[in-house]
Amino acid sequence: MVLILSLSLPPFSVVYGLSVSPIALVSFAGDDEYTPCCEFRPNITSNYSSFVLAVLIIIFLQLFFSYFKDLVGREVTVELKNDLAIRGTLHSVDQYLNIKLENTRVVDQDKYPHMLSVRNCFIRGSVVRYVQLPPDGVDVDLLHDATRREARGG
Amino acid sequence: MSLAGEDIYLSTSLASYLDKKLLVLLRDGRKLMGILRSFDQFANAVLEGACERVIVGELYCDIPLGLYVIRGENVVLIGELDLEREELPPQMTCVSAAEIRRAQKAEREASDLKGTMRKRMEFLDLD
Numbered sequence: 001m002v003l004i005l006s007l008s009l010p011p012f013s014v015v016y017g018l019s020v021s022p023i024a025l026v027s028f029a030g031d032d033e034y035t036p037c038c039e040f041r042p043n044i045t046s047n048y049s050s051f052v053l054a055v056l057i058i059i060f061l062q063l064f065f066s067y068f069k070d071l072v073g074r075e076v077t078v079e080l081k082n083d084l085a086i087r088g089t090l091h092s093v094d095q096y097l098n099i100k101l102e103n104t105r106v107v108d109q110d111k112y113p114h115m116l117s118v119r120n121c122f123i124r125g126s127v128v129r130y131v132q133l134p135p136d137g138v139d140v141d142l143l144h145d146a147t148r149r150e151a152r153g154g
Numbered sequence: 155m156s157l158a159g160e161d162i163y164l165s166t167s168l169a170s171y172l173d174k175k176l177l178v179l180l181r182d183g184r185k186l187m188g189i190l191r192s193f194d195q196f197a198n199a200v201l202e203g204a205c206e207r208v209i210v211g212e213l214y215c216d217i218p219l220g221l222y223v224i225r226g227e228n229v230v231l232i233g234e235l236d237l238e239r240e241e242l243p244p245q246m247t248c249v250s251a252a253e254i255r256r257a258q259k260a261e262r263e264a265s266d267l268k269g270t271m272r273k274r275m276e277f278l279d280l281d
Contacts, residue, residue, distance in 0.1 A: 094166035117241045118233035
């Protein structure tokens with residue numbers, strides 16, 4: 001199974017003075033091995049170390065995205081920055097780590113009466129403080145290996 | 155963003171919420187309700203027939219707002235309202251906009267007072 005993602009990342013081009021678009025990541029599911037191949041056009045001043053940093057950040061984003069994709073279907077509790085905690089089944093996640101939950105219930109229901117009839121919700125990634133996972137949801141060794149591979153540069 | 159084959163269903167998009175009545179929570183604590191007509195990759199949204207539901211204690215009020223375009227950075231959560239369930243606990247009473255504003259003001263003043271009292275006590279360092 002080959003998963004091909006293409007992203008365009010305008011925020012990075014502003015920060016690092018590069019225009020990086022599009023970036024295609026080829027991932028082979030089952031091995032957790034992937035070879036990033038990216039195409040970029042250096043803009044005005046392309047600093048090599050900034051470029052490396054940008055690529056590392058991009059790859060890192062993919063690590064958690066891939067990790068959450070494997071958690072789809074599990075019960076998680078998402079705590080938001082406004083202290084609202086929502087329990088539900090992880091339905092889907094995207095590159096921004098936006099989360100869609102199903103069968104949601106609010107942890108402290110009396111404090112949030114407006115959420116009574118909400119059963120499915122979409123949570124913007126930028127407002128998530130924590131995602132609380134089931135203890136058996138984390139294969140620590142696999143995650144360690146994947147992270148080590150990231151740090152080495154894939 | 156394009157996904158190949160069987161992974162398409164994993165894409166988190168608001169498309170499944172189109173033309174549905176939603177509850178949108180904003181960063182400033184406001185709760186808007188309306189029908190989603192449009193969205194984009196930043197979670198900007200167009201809500202038709204939007205109303206703001208203000209809840210103070212046991213009182214609530216729906217203030218009609220009309221057609222709203224919400225900038226995605228202010229969105230906390232978009233929730234699909236289940237029409238078969240009660241949206242609010244049964245003991246809550248609906249009041250007019252003026253009364254809910256008064257109640258909001260009273261609540262704000264009470265919490266400000268609590269804040270200043272606490273600060274005074276902390277200054278005294280009684281512990």
